Amino acid sequence: MNFNSLEFIFIFLPMFLAAYYVMPAGRRNIVLLAGSILFYLTGVWNAPQNLLLMVLSVIVNWLLGIAIERFCLQRKIWLCAGIIFNFGILFLYKYAGLYDSLTDGSLVSSLKLVFPLGISFNSFRAVAYLADVSHAKCFAEDSLTDFAAWYMMFPTVTAGPITEYSVMRKELHGRTVDVDSFIKGFRDFVFGLGFKALLAGQLGAMWSGVCAIGWDSVSSALAWLAIIAYSLYIYFDFAGYSLMAIGIGRMLGFTLPENFRTPYMSKSMTEFWRRWHITLGTWFRKHIYIPLGGNRVGRVRLIFNLLAVWVFTGIWHGSTLNFLLWGLFLFAVLMLEKFVIKKYLDKYSWLGHIYMALLIPLSWTLFAFTNMRELGESIVRLFPFLPQGETYPIWHDWLDYFLRYWKYLIPGLVCCTGLPFYIKKKLEGTIVWDIIIAVIFVFSVWIITKMDADPFMYGQF
Amino acid sequence: MKKETIRSIISLLIFAIGAAVTLPMATGVFIDKLKPGPDIGLDTEEWDFPTDPEDTDPPETPDNPSDTTASPENPGTEPEDRTSSPSDNTTSPEDTSAPSSDVTTSTVTTVHVTTESKTQAPTTVAPITTSSSSQTVPVYFGQGYAYKKVDKSFFADALFIGDSRTVGIRNASAGRFDNAVFFADIGVSAAKAMANKYEASYGADTNGKRVSLGTMTLKDLLAKQKFGKIYIMVGVNELGGSITGITNNIIKLKDMCLQYAPDAKIVIECNLHFTAAAEKNYIAKGSTWMTNDRMNQVNAKIAALADYKQIFCIDINEKYDIPSGTFNPDYSGDGVHPTSKYYREGILILRIEKRIYDLNGHTLTLRNAEKEDAEILLPYLKRVCGETRFLLREADECQEMTVEQEEAFISSHTENDRACLVLAELDGVYAGNASFETAGRSRRNAHRAEIGIALYADYTGMGIGKKLFSFILELIGKCGFESAELTVVEGNTRAIHMYESFGFTETGRIPKANKYDDGTYADNIFMVRTMKP
Numbered sequence: 001m002n003f004n005s006l007e008f009i010f011i012f013l014p015m016f017l018a019a020y021y022v023m024p025a026g027r028r029n030i031v032l033l034a035g036s037i038l039f040y041l042t043g044v045w046n047a048p049q050n051l052l053l054m055v056l057s058v059i060v061n062w063l064l065g066i067a068i069e070r071f072c073l074q075r076k077i078w079l080c081a082g083i084i085f086n087f088g089i090l091f092l093y094k095y096a097g098l099y100d101s102l103t104d105g106s107l108v109s110s111l112k113l114v115f116p117l118g119i120s121f122n123s124f125r126a127v128a129y130l131a132d133v134s135h136a137k138c139f140a141e142d143s144l145t146d147f148a149a150w151y152m153m154f155p156t157v158t159a160g161p162i163t164e165y166s167v168m169r170k171e172l173h174g175r176t177v178d179v180d181s182f183i184k185g186f187r188d189f190v191f192g193l194g195f196k197a198l199l200a201g202q203l204g205a206m207w208s209g210v211c212a213i214g215w216d217s218v219s220s221a222l223a224w225l226a227i228i229a230y231s232l233y234i235y236f237d238f239a240g241y242s243l244m245a246i247g248i249g250r251m252l253g254f255t256l257p258e259n260f261r262t263p264y265m266s267k268s269m270t271e272f273w274r275r276w277h278i279t280l281g282t283w284f285r286k287h288i289y290i291p292l293g294g295n296r297v298g299r300v301r302l303i304f305n306l307l308a309v310w311v312f313t314g315i316w317h318g319s320t321l322n323f324l325l326w327g328l329f330l331f332a333v334l335m336l337e338k339f340v341i342k343k344y345l346d347k348y349s350w351l352g353h354i355y356m357a358l359l360i361p362l363s364w365t366l367f368a369f370t371n372m373r374e375l376g377e378s379i380v381r382l383f384p385f386l387p388q389g390e391t392y393p394i395w396h397d398w399l400d401y402f403l404r405y406w407k408y409l410i411p412g413l414v415c416c417t418g419l420p421f422y423i424k425k426k427l428e429g430t431i432v433w434d435i436i437i438a439v440i441f442v443f444s445v446w447i448i449t450k451m452d453a454d455p456f457m458y459g460q461f
Numbered sequence: 462m463k464k465e466t467i468r469s470i471i472s473l474l475i476f477a478i479g480a481a482v483t484l485p486m487a488t489g490v491f492i493d494k495l496k497p498g499p500d501i502g503l504d505t506e507e508w509d510f511p512t513d514p515e516d517t518d519p520p521e522t523p524d525n526p527s528d529t530t531a532s533p534e535n536p537g538t539e540p541e542d543r544t545s546s547p548s549d550n551t552t553s554p555e556d557t558s559a560p561s562s563d564v565t566t567s568t569v570t571t572v573h574v575t576t577e578s579k580t581q582a583p584t585t586v587a588p589i590t591t592s593s594s595s596q597t598v599p600v601y602f603g604q605g606y607a608y609k610k611v612d613k614s615f616f617a618d619a620l621f622i623g624d625s626r627t628v629g630i631r632n633a634s635a636g637r638f639d640n641a642v643f644f645a646d647i648g649v650s651a652a653k654a655m656a657n658k659y660e661a662s663y664g665a666d667t668n669g670k671r672v673s674l675g676t677m678t679l680k681d682l683l684a685k686q687k688f689g690k691i692y693i694m695v696g697v698n699e700l701g702g703s704i705t706g707i708t709n710n711i712i713k714l715k716d717m718c719l720q721y722a723p724d725a726k727i728v729i730e731c732n733l734h735f736t737a738a739a740e741k742n743y744i745a746k747g748s749t750w751m752t753n754d755r756m757n758q759v760n761a762k763i764a765a766l767a768d769y770k771q772i773f774c775i776d777i778n779e780k781y782d783i784p785s786g787t788f789n790p791d792y793s794g795d796g797v798h799p800t801s802k803y804y805r806e807g808i809l810i811l812r813i814e815k816r817i818y819d820l821n822g823h824t825l826t827l828r829n830a831e832k833e834d835a836e837i838l839l840p841y842l843k844r845v846c847g848e849t850r851f852l853l854r855e856a857d858e859c860q861e862m863t864v865e866q867e868e869a870f871i872s873s874h875t876e877n878d879r880a881c882l883v884l885a886e887l888d889g890v891y892a893g894n895a896s897f898e899t900a901g902r903s904r905r906n907a908h909r910a911e912i913g914i915a916l917y918a919d920y921t922g923m924g925i926g927k928k929l930f931s932f933i934l935e936l937i938g939k940c941g942f943e944s945a946e947l948t949v950v951e952g953n954t955r956a957i958h959m960y961e962s963f964g965f966t967e968t969g970r971i972p973k974a975n976k977y978d979d980g981t982y983a984d985n986i987f988m989v990r991t992m993k994p
Contacts, residue, residue, distance in 0.1 A: 010487045180465075183472045217633065434472045438479030445483040449490050 001042045003158075003244045004196045004448060012039065017251065021177065028177065029149040032252065039154035040117065047114035053089070054116065054152065060085055061126045062147045065140035068133045075134045082130040086123040093119060098319045120316060121160045122151065124283050129165040131287055138166035146172055155248040159241060161259040162279035168254065175253035185250030187433070190441045191424065192243025197444035199415065200236035202408040203229045206401060207368075213397070215377035221398035223381035227361040229405070230368055232412040235264060238277070257282075264416040267352025268345040269333045269359060280316075284309050307331055317367070322375055326366040333359065616641040618689035620725075622679065622714070624649040624698050626733055631664050631671065638664030642674065644682055650699040651710035654679055655717055683721035691718050694730040696759045700750050708762040715766065728773045731760035734788040753787055825925060826886045827932050881936050885916070885929045892920035895933045900946065910942040910992075926959060934963060937992060944991045950975060951984035965990040 001008045016035040023031050037051070044050040064082040068075045093115050096107045107113070133140045141147040150172050156163050165172075210218060210226040218226070242259035249256035263276035273281050285294075292305040314327020337345065345352040365382065369375035380386050402409070427433035619641040621627050627645035631638070646659045661674040661682050677685070693714060699707050715727055734753045760778075767774035783789045870882075880898035884891065893916030900909035912933060916926055937945050947965070949956050965988040974985035 006487045006490055010484070010491075179469050179473070183469055183476075186476060429468075431471060431475070434475045438475050441476070441479045442482050445486055449486045 001039060003241060003248075004193060004201075004444070006445070006448060007042075009193075009445065012042075013248075017182070020252065021182075025174070025177070028175075028253075029143075029146050029172070032153055033145055033149040036149070036152040036154040036157060040152060040157060043117040043158065044114075047112075047116075049112070050114060050116040054122075057086070057089070057122070057126065058148045058151050059144070061129065061151065062141065062144055064130055065133050065147070066142070068130060069140040079130050079134040083127055086126045090119055090123045094319050118157045118159060121162055122157065124162050124280075125151070125156075125165070128162070128283060128287060132164065132166045138169055141165070141169070141172075153252075153254075155245040155252070155254075155256065159238075160277075160279055161242055161245060161257050162283050163256060167257070171254050177253040181253050182251050185247045185252070187247070187428070187437050188250055189244050189247030190437045190444070191420075192240045192245075192247055193444045194440040195236040195240030195243060195415070197240075197447050198440070199408060199412050200233050200240055201447065202405065203233040203412055204237065206405045206408070207233055210401065211374075215374050215381055218381055219397050220381055220384040222401060223378060224361070225398050225401060225409075227365050227368070227378070227382065229409065229412075231264075231361045231364045232409070232416065234364060234367075235260075235416065236412065262416065262418050262421065264356070264360060265353075265418060266356055267349055268337050268342055268356070269330065269363075270337050270342060272356065272360070273330075273334075280313075284313060288312060303335065306334065310334070318370065320370040321372060322366055322369055326363065329363060329366055333363070614640075616690075618687070619692060620682070620686075620688040620690070621645060621692045621694075622649075622654055622718075623692075623694040623730075626697070627694055631662070634664040636665075636667040639666045639671070640664075642682070642686065642688070644679060648698050649695060651695045651707070651714040652699065654693075654695060655710075655714055679717065680721060683718065688722050688725045690726045690728060691722060692728045692730055693718070694732060696732040696763070697756070700755055700759070704755065704758045704762065707759050708766075711763060712766065715772065719771075726771055726773060728775055729763050729766060730775055731763055731778060732756050734778050734782055736789070737787040740787065821923070823888050825892075825928055826889075827883050827929060828886070829881065829883060881933070881940075883929065883933060883936070885920075885925055887920060887923075887925060891917075892925055893917055893929065895929045897933055897937055897945070899942075908943040910937045910940070910945045912937075912945055912947040914947075921955075926956075930959065930963060934992075942992055944989055946987065946989045949986050949988060951986055957986065957988075960988050963990065 001012060003009075012035075016031075019035070020028060020031050040054060041048070041051055044054075061082065064078055064085070068078045068082075071078065093113055096111070096113050099105060100107050132138050141150070150163075150165060150168060151157075206229045207226055210222060210229075215223070239260040246256045246258070257279055259278050261275040261278065263272050266272040266275055289305055289309050292308060293301055294305065295302050297305070310327045310331035311324065312327075313330070314323045314325070317323045317326070345355060362382075365378060366375070369378060380388060424433070427436070616638055617640045619638075621630065621638075621641060621643045623630075623643075623645045625645075625647040627643060627649075628647060631643040631645060641664055642661055643664060644654070644659055644661045649657075649659065656678070658676045658678050660676050663672045663674070665671040674682070674685075693711070695711060695714070696707055699710065711729065715729065718725065718727055734756060735751065740752055764774045766772055778788075880896070882894060882896040884894045886892060893914070895912065895914035897910045897912045900906040900911045912930075914926065914930060914933070916929075934945065945965075947960065949960065951970070967986050968989045969987045971985045971987070973982040975983045977983070
């Protein structure tokens with residue numbers, strides 16, 4: 001079930017919240033667990049065996065957590081077992097397809113592998129949990145239901161934010177749930193819904209429309225317009241989803257971590273990755289970068305550490321070649337910044353903004369195309385000084401698309417800035433803001449009823 | 462009450478109002494999803510395809526013990542609408558009536574042959590002693606056509622009516638259709654095409670620009686300009702309706718075109734398939750009616766509308782599909798539309814000829830030769846020369862022909878608009894071929910077609926020759942030749958009789974034109990027939 005679907009907004013969420021609020025505090029985790037199981041089931045409807053996989057994962061990780069704590073002398077072994085278990089499953093599902101295509105095998109069909117919902121995010125959360133227990137940052141969770149409620153909780157199970165057990169443990173065991181949490185949570189939820197339904201949906205449609213033409217038949221201007229639309233789409237889609245998750249979490253009494261901080265206002269790629277998908281960056285920093293030595297090592301080792309982080313980041317996002325290239329591209333840019341140009345970007349903010357205005361769409365180009373041929377075609381289109389080959393773009397295609405979508409492109413560009421958040425901060429708590437929220441809600445639902453629900457883009461991970 | 466409580470209540474109230482406004486929208490959508498397929502205002506009465514009166518006659522062929530119509534041994538070969546052949550002995554021209562009962566299966570293994578009424582009646586309804594062909598109208602589905610290039614001038618009087626796929630053709634045609642008119646828009650259905658105003662324009666030129674004729678209704682457009690051919694591709698935007706409902710609307714659209722453009726040929730194009738991935742996506746999102754299966758059902762009904770005299774049906778899916786019968790995913794970005802590049806390549810498709818006949822329970826396929834067929838044709842040529850006196854070469858002379866020469870021969874026919882090489886296959890096995898080309902290189906001979914035909918000895922005497930020859934003549938007529946000629950060797954009485962039955966007459970001989978290795982001679986008989994314009 002997608003958060004921006006009518007089923008979720010009008011059926012699941014109201015019914016769940018009714019049950020949740022009615023229950024006494026001690027029972028809330030069970031209700032949360034029950035609701036999350038139901039939510040997950042609707043998500044894996046076509047492959048119910050994945051629900052069993054999820055249950056297995058919950059039980060195994062819970063047992064491992066306890067084992068690490070109980071047998072602390074062998075905790076490294078248990079931690080290793082946990083890493084192998086979680087990442088092993090992740091690798092299998094992610095790369096079986098690639099293995100099949102390289103070796104002409106039929107692993108996917110013989111094992112009936114269907115990519116489980118949220119496995120990339122949840123395996124990271126599990127490993128973080130086990131690592132934290134192993135390093136005595138927190139106690140292991142003794143109650144299976146509480147652990148399951150945290151692991152499977154439906155606000156984060158699809159695509160994060162990647163929550164840390166050590167941080168959430170307190171609220172897991174006791175949280176305030178009152179009218180205030182509902183109201184504040186609802187405001188955030190609708191704000192995110194607006195991002196997703198009003199902006200991401202339409203810009204995504206523009207992107208698909210251009211893709212349908214075929215990149216070999218698109219003019220350079222339209223190619224740039226399309227990739228800008230894609231950049232906006234991916235931001236509003238994912239940031240919107242994260243805001244909705246945080247809002248739901250609030251309604252349930254949880255404080256979920258911030259995942260986006262107007263990343264498109266960054267002045268360097270280094271800054272960007274501290275403001276985009278923050279929980280992922282934090283995870284990589286805490287569990288890969290720092291264990292490898294972080295930046296307290298010699299220069300060569302530092303470069304190696306960063307390379308490791310970015311290669312893994314790339315392949316975490318997808319198993320096709322373009323994701324690896326994307327990770328490497330980001331690594332190269334970060335290296336360039338770190339050793340050469342960052343100081344200039346920081347000094348002259350206008351330079352930084354222009355630089356990022358170019359780099360952000362370019363980096364997303366590598367991200368957007370899983371088909372290498374299309375990737376090549378689009379790059380050729382983006383840079384008209386490259387040899388173009390035979391091409392018959394439709395005359396003024398960019399104008400046509402601009403006229404159709406400027407209502408979303410312009411507000412999209414404006415909403416990338418801090419402006420909406422600034423307004424939100426200024427007006428939150430006033431009646432005006434609540435009315436604005438209600439209006440956003442109405443328009444979002446209206447637009448959802450008009451088009452099919454757009455499966456959350458990051459959900460494929 | 463505390464101030465905070467009041468504030469909270471006000472907030473909740475505001476949210477409740479928002480929810481109340483949106484609730485009817487949401488419930489509307491839910492109710493729609495529960496309904497079995499959205500109704501788009503189509504009438505749902507069952508549409509009966511009128512059956513040919515002969516469909517119901519019992520078999521009456523006492524002199525044809527091999528007639529398998531009623532025989533219990535071949536129950537598997539006849540579909541239920543298979544008719545008998547009572548009219549073997551008639552010589553009156555058969556008027557091809559409306560299509561026979563529709564084929565609902567998506568593959569056609571036996572199809573009835575047409576005996577189209579031509580102005581020269583007797584030639585087409587010759588008594589065929591060995592086959593038991595029926596007189597009903599053909600129902601070609603899918604396998605209607607192979608492809609022949611045509612000159613752009615062919616489209617100067619063409620009108621394309623359709624939905625977003627036709628828009629794609631229009632926009633991507635890069636000069637190939639800039640003389641044809643397009644009446645298409647995203648979302649068009651048959652019903653909308655009849656009622657609404659859309660922009661009519663010419664196809665895009667090589668710069669992507671296109672000249673617009675303005676926004677108007679179809680009726681206005683048909684009144685404004687005379688079209689010789691009207692291509693229609695609609696259906697995908699109303700796939701949620703009932704199949705008969707969609708078909709009814711397409712029929713009404715076709716009738717409207719006939720009403721306002723009575724001389725035009727109508728070509729109804731079968732709708733393009735989706736890719737397997739797009740189909741799965743639609744189903745997953747709840748649009749369970751967007752399937753290739755339903756598309757095929759609509760296409761089958763469309764195919765049944767064709768009479769091949771004024772209403773034609775073509776299926777371009779052959780060119781775009783992968784073996785599973787779904788659209789090739791490499792050709793599409795979104796699974797529903799070909800990319801511009803593949804629209805352009807698809808545009809090369811147009812004239813198509815391929816026929817499937819039922820011959821005594823066997824399937825006879827006549828199709829255009831392709832370069833790949835050189836490998837079948839060469840040994841055939843070599844063998845057939847050895848089998849008979851009636852061809853031009855001795856067997857050993859044929860041995861020297863190479864595959865390249867044969868390929869060249871095939872190419873000279875496939876790439877030429879006024880030549881054709883048709884292969885005949887019985888039950889999938891190559892049986893023989895026929896060909897025609899212009900009688901000479903110069904303009905002065907270009908109005909004459911020269912025919913060649915030969916079958917493997919095993920396959921003679923079955924009626925294949927007649928079908929093949931009849932087909933060739935039809936193509937010759939369509940190409941606009943004024944006359945057809947051939948050379949037949951003296952002594953080949955069976956062939957001579959057949960040619961005479963098709964209206965050829967001897968106009969001359971070259972005495973002793975062939976000298977055989979055994980010392981005997983045979984004349985070459987020259988036969989000609991004029992084609993009605």
